Amino acid sequence: xxxxxxxxxxxxxxxxxxxxxxxxxxxxxxxxxxxxxxxxxxxxxxxxxxxxxxxxxxxxxxxxxxxxxxxxxxxxxxxxxxxxxxxxxxxxxxxxxxxxxxxxxxxx
Amino acid sequence: xxxxxxxxxxxxxxxxxxxxxxxxxxxxxxxxxxxxxxxxxxxxxxxxxxxxxxxxxxxxxxxxxxxxxxxxxxxxxxxxxxxxxxxxxxxxxxxxxxxxxxxxxxxxxxxxxxxxxxxx
Numbered sequence: 108x109x110x111x112x113x114x115x116x117x118x119x120x121x122x123x124x125x126x127x128x129x130x131x132x133x134x135x136x137x138x139x140x141x142x143x144x145x146x147x148x149x150x151x152x153x154x155x156x157x158x159x160x161x162x163x164x165x166x167x168x169x170x171x172x173x174x175x176x177x178x179x180x181x182x183x184x185x186x187x188x189x190x191x192x193x194x195x196x197x198x199x200x201x202x203x204x205x206x207x208x209x210x211x212x213x214x215x
Numbered sequence: 216x217x218x219x220x221x222x223x224x225x226x227x228x229x230x231x232x233x234x235x236x237x238x239x240x241x242x243x244x245x246x247x248x249x250x251x252x253x254x255x256x257x258x259x260x261x262x263x264x265x266x267x268x269x270x271x272x273x274x275x276x277x278x279x280x281x282x283x284x285x286x287x288x289x290x291x292x293x294x295x296x297x298x299x300x301x302x303x304x305x306x307x308x309x310x311x312x313x314x315x316x317x318x319x320x321x322x323x324x325x326x327x328x329x330x331x332x333x334x335x
Contacts, residue, residue: 140320140321207259
């Protein structure tokens with residue numbers, strides 16, 4: 108079994124760049140996906156398979172990975188980017204699905 | 216356009232049974248995994264289970280195995296999540312999710328959520 112670890116909270120000044128990270132042993136073998144959830148709404152996929160953006164997601168969102176860490180970067184954060192962000196992937200066995208604990212992003 | 220439309224809010228008592236639904240449209244229902252994610256009040260996302268409608272292949276999180284049952288009705292393009300005996304700890308928002316055929320851990324589309332409240 109394994110887990111995905113995220114910082115509980117991160118803040119960024121309006122227009123600046125912020126990186127949100129997700130750590131886990133299984134990330135050395137499997138892709139990470141990222142979801143944005145605003146209060147009272149369902150999550151939305153913003154990055155899949157480490158660094159791919161679904162259609163309709165602004166290009167200020169990007170993803171990367173290195174070793175056991177996946178990262179979501181927002182370049183030029185906007186007020187509307189204030190939300191909870193969750194990473195997900197498989198566990199080390201590859202059979203089960205994991206979610207990180209989530210990161211609350213505040214745009215100052 | 217993919218749509219996952221979930222059934223409405225539920226208020227139940229401990230020990231009661233419940234079945235919530237998720238009607239899918241806009242894609243081939245039998246060619247994608249469909250699943251459920253729980254979010255307890257003020258908490259994060261938890262993967263519960265997925266099912267592949269074409270052959271009913273099913274995968275459960277160990278945390279939910281034996282507590283819930285996932286199923287589908289292919290003729291209605293609808294997925295279900297059911298409990299035989301609810302607990303107060305089942306109070307949560309439940310999201311239906313759609314996954315590509317080869318990646319049941321990638322939730323590419325989400326339903327609007329079904330709030331479930333369990334209280335005596």
